[in-house]
Amino acid sequence: MGLNIDYEHLNQELKDTLQKARPAPPSGFVMAKLDEAIGWARKYSIFQYPFVTACCGMEFMSVAVSHYDIDRFGAGMPRFTPRQADVLFVVGTINHKQAPILKRVYEQMCEPKWVIAFGACASSGGFYDNYTTVRGADKIIPVDIYIPGCPPRPEAVLDGLIMLQAQIQQEGYMNKRKALRKQGLKELHGQP
Amino acid sequence: MASPKTSAPVAFSSLLSVIKGHFGEVVLAHRSDFGDDTIVVQRERWLDVLRFLKDAPSLAFNYLVDLTCVDYFGQEPRFEMVVHLLAFESGKRLRVKARIPEEDATIASLVPLWRSANWLEREVYDMFGIRFAGHPDLRRILMYDEFEGYPLRKDYPLKKSQPRVPLLSPEREEEEEI
Numbered sequence: 372m373g374l375n376i377d378y379e380h381l382n383q384e385l386k387d388t389l390q391k392a393r394p395a396p397p398s399g400f401v402m403a404k405l406d407e408a409i410g411w412a413r414k415y416s417i418f419q420y421p422f423v424t425a426c427c428g429m430e431f432m433s434v435a436v437s438h439y440d441i442d443r444f445g446a447g448m449p450r451f452t453p454r455q456a457d458v459l460f461v462v463g464t465i466n467h468k469q470a471p472i473l474k475r476v477y478e479q480m481c482e483p484k485w486v487i488a489f490g491a492c493a494s495s496g497g498f499y500d501n502y503t504t505v506r507g508a509d510k511i512i513p514v515d516i517y518i519p520g521c522p523p524r525p526e527a528v529l530d531g532l533i534m535l536q537a538q539i540q541q542e543g544y545m546n547k548r549k550a551l552r553k554q555g556l557k558e559l560h561g562q563p
Numbered sequence: 564m565a566s567p568k569t570s571a572p573v574a575f576s577s578l579l580s581v582i583k584g585h586f587g588e589v590v591l592a593h594r595s596d597f598g599d600d601t602i603v604v605q606r607e608r609w610l611d612v613l614r615f616l617k618d619a620p621s622l623a624f625n626y627l628v629d630l631t632c633v634d635y636f637g638q639e640p641r642f643e644m645v646v647h648l649l650a651f652e653s654g655k656r657l658r659v660k661a662r663i664p665e666e667d668a669t670i671a672s673l674v675p676l677w678r679s680a681n682w683l684e685r686e687v688y689d690m691f692g693i694r695f696a697g698h699p700d701l702r703r704i705l706m707y708d709e710f711e712g713y714p715l716r717k718d719y720p721l722k723k724s725q726p727r728v729p730l731l732s733p734e735r736e737e738e739e740e741i
Contacts, residue, residue: 468707470728502714502724503706510730 385411409544413457413483414536415445420456422476425463427490430522439525444532453479458535461508464492464499470511477512482551483542485535488514489528491521575600578622578657585615601658609644609661610671610697616648616657617676624648624657630673630683632691636717640664642693646673663693672698690715 388411389401421431434441441447450456453476465473477486488508491497494517496506508514515538518531575595579602582590589612592603604612616624628647635641640662648657663670672695673680684695685704692713695701703710707727712719724734 467724467726468705470726474728500722502719502722504724505726506734510726510732510734511728513731 406543406545407540410540410542413544414539417444417446417458417532417536417539418448418450418456419446419458419460420451420453420476420480421449421460421462422473423460423462424465424469425490425492427463427492427522430525430528431460431462431489434525434528439529441529441532444529444536446532453477454481456480457484459484459486459512460489461486461493461512461514462489464497465505465508465511466503467505468503470505473508474511483539483547485515485539486512487516487518487531487535489518489531490523491519494519497521581619581621582612582615585619586612599658600656601660603660603662606644606661606663606670610673610675613646613648613659613673614676616659622650622655623652624650624655626651627673627677627679627683628656630680630687632687632693634691634715634717642668642691644670644687644693668692669694669696671696674698689713692716 388403388407391403391407421428423431433439435447435449446458453459457480459477459480461473477484486508488494492499492504493508494514496504498521500506505511516531516535518527520527523531575593578600579590579593582602586608589604589608590602591605594601616622626649628649630644630646633643633645635643642663642665644661644663646659648659649655650657661670668691670693672684674684674695675697681698681700682704684693684698685700685702687693688695688698688701689703689705690713702708706714709727710725722735726734
């Protein structure tokens, strides 16, 4: 039962990242591409903010504790202030009354930040289609990963997390920073 | 499991005659389906009748189980208030109803009798737009203040939402019926 985590694979991945240091380090230091090294560090030190509104929260707890143990993926530290978090887990139904709260929590998070829509309701509103429910968290804030299920199995959550890690690895720190800086200058001065 | 009863429940027929003896013709209709006793009373005497049901020693319906409303859209009068009562001593239950017309959707508040009616009446106000005369704090309780209309009325569009923040993409296709 449970998941087979390929620790060897994870270790190998670290070795590969460091192996990309060329030429082989004589001793005492390593060399790597900055983007890859930062991406690798970031994806294994996810501080999550669980925005839990409904029954999916029980599944989130199940992933978090020992049976499935999200800490194996470096995401074991929930932060209950958005200022300290870098992944927002939208866990459960979002209604129009809560929408401004979710938006504010997202805006309070520092860059870099990512969002996971956890379960059917957070992804699309689920089977709620009425006056009160937002048809998916992505109507309010940008979402990176959607985890289907009502509620999702812990395996599905871990799969979604691994997909997010791949995305974080790909993102590239320097390019993102350049783009954000450009955007910031544009907002300050009107023109780049 | 039955709870110990200190007095026998009053029969429905004698309950009706007690009310009739005190108020005259205030009960517009009554029925008893499968042991569920129901009376429909005049809206104008709503508070008086319920105060009597609560305070009369022989009845003593001292617990307000639930208070809600039904929208019989298309009928006249349109709304129906429903109150479920329980007498702790005798174990007797009673359902009391009153019809409310749409053009004057008001009825007396039961907060003076049961403080638990406060939030129940706020919910009915929020969902059906019934106004409770004498309620100390008649505000919406579930929906947000800027919400327009009453979502559980049958003529409120089923899927019409009222977003509070600008949406990044429309909730549904233009032609989709709400």
